[in-house]
Amino acid sequence: MAAARLSGRPGIRVDLFERRAGFGRKLLVAGSSGLNISHDLPAEEFASHYAGGTPAFWSGLLADFGPPEWIAFIENELGLETFRGTSRRYFVREMKASGLLAAWRKRLEAGGVRLHGNSELKDFRREGGSLRLSFGDGRECEADRVLFALGGGSWEDVPPFWPDLFRAKGFEVEPFASANAGHAVEWSPAFLAEAEGKPLKKIRFGNRRGEKDGELVVTRYGLEGTPVYFLGEPGDAWIDLKPDLTEAAILARLEAVKENFAPIRRVKLKLDLCEASLALLFHHVSEAERRDLRTLVARVKRFPIRLGSARPLAEAISSTGGLAFSELDDSLELRKIPGTYAGGEMIAWHAPTGGFLIQAAVSMGARLADSVLRSSGKPA
Ligand SMILES: Cc1cc2nc3c(=O)[nH]c(=O)nc-3n(C[C@H](O)[C@H](O)[C@H](O)COP(=O)(O)OP(=O)(O)OC[C@H]3O[C@@H](n4cnc5c(N)ncnc54)[C@H](O)[C@@H]3O)c2cc1C
Incomplete structure (x- = not known):
């Protein structure tokens, strides 16, 4: 220039x-x-x-x-x-x-x-x-x-x-x-088998520095994408997998399902989550937590993750x-x-x-x- x-x-x-x-x-x-x-x-x-x-x-x-x-x-x-x-x-x-x-x-x-x-x-x-x-x-x-x-x-x-x-x-x-670098996250092999390379779409990423909406990509070593580039630092963080709905609205929507479906099935049917977000809930939430609707909804709204070091x-x-x-x-x-x-x-x-x-x-x-x-x- x-x-x-x-x-x-x-x-x-x-x-x-x-x-x-x-x-x-x-x-x-x-x-x-x-x-x-x-x-x-x-x-x-x-x-x-x-x-x-x-x-x-x-x-x-x-x-x-x-x-x-x-x-x-x-x-x-x-x-x-x-x-x-x-x-x-x-x-x-x-x-x-x-x-x-x-x-x-x-x-x-x-x-x-x-x-x-x-x-x-x-x-x-x-x-x-x-x-x-x-x-x-x-x-x-x-x-x-x-x-x-x-x-x-x-x-x-x-x-x-x-x-x-x-x-x-x-x-x-x-x-x-x-x-503006990706950060490490310890993923389970089962989650990676399903989600590696896929986007976590329309999410909100947060940590002690603030919150940022956008998209993240799951990688073998962790996460890449604008929200992490903006706020990423080693330590505790969370992902809201459905930022456009409040916890109460999600709960009401899932409780309205008449059939006797398991909570995770209700989430899959009613929340329009992307593949990688569903894989997170399937592979990184314990079976006991997945069986309880309120706990599962709490995870959807605040999925805890721990960021490790930034990429080189x-x-x-x-x-x-x-x-x-x-x-x-x-x-x-x-x-x-x-x-x-x-x-x-x-x-x-x-x-x-x-x-x-x-x-x-x-x-x-x-x-x-x-x-x-x-x-x-x-x-x-
Ligand atoms: C993967 C990636 C994606 C990016 N995407 C975006 C984007 O979408 N939007 C955005 O705004 N920015 C983006 N950037 C950042 C952007 O490319 C840089 O901010 C910009 O190129 C910086 O310009 P610069 O001239 O300061 O340095 P550079 O573009 O790095 O240019 C410096 C030049 O100096 C040369 N040089 C170094 N030492 C010497 C030497 N001793 N003698 C002679 N030459 C030398 C280097 O070879 C280099 O060509 C991205 C960067 C990367 C890596």
């Missing part, structure tokens, strides 16, 4: 370096499950989803370049269609990221940006009036400004090298940990940790080395899934470009 905003400006040459052969790998990964680019929420509520940095920083950042500007960029400058889903999430029409990346790359090249794949940054330093960059293949390059957008710690087979480089230069870099960083959608905010000023310039800037997931902030991650990355990209323009005396 920074390169796109700076491209085509008189007197500015932009070079974009990426350690991998191809650009935007994580966007492609994100697009494999439907590229959710942003969220439709009032500004203040949107900004409240970010942890790390100050509330004023996030409201300012999003006021300068928020969801409307990002959507307008995709539609008007890249020529792609977007839509707002029922969950108030924005998506690109084709759902995958490949079209977005191809159009973005074309836009950059048309604006004169030079793209350098297979170029891993190994070092940077200020030498007199300019900044020197060293790459893995021995190449050196000189620049007036350097914008770092080196990414977070998640979904990487080899942990990124940049935190060590920055620490060696005296920067505070908080260690990475999994965020390599499987997490994002990470906590990264370059400390205290190393940056509001223009995202690194205080220790003037002329260098940083943005995106490499900074120590985090947010839930729902388009908040990509939105922050592009909003910071826009801020980086505007800061460079301002510092060079050019209009933003």
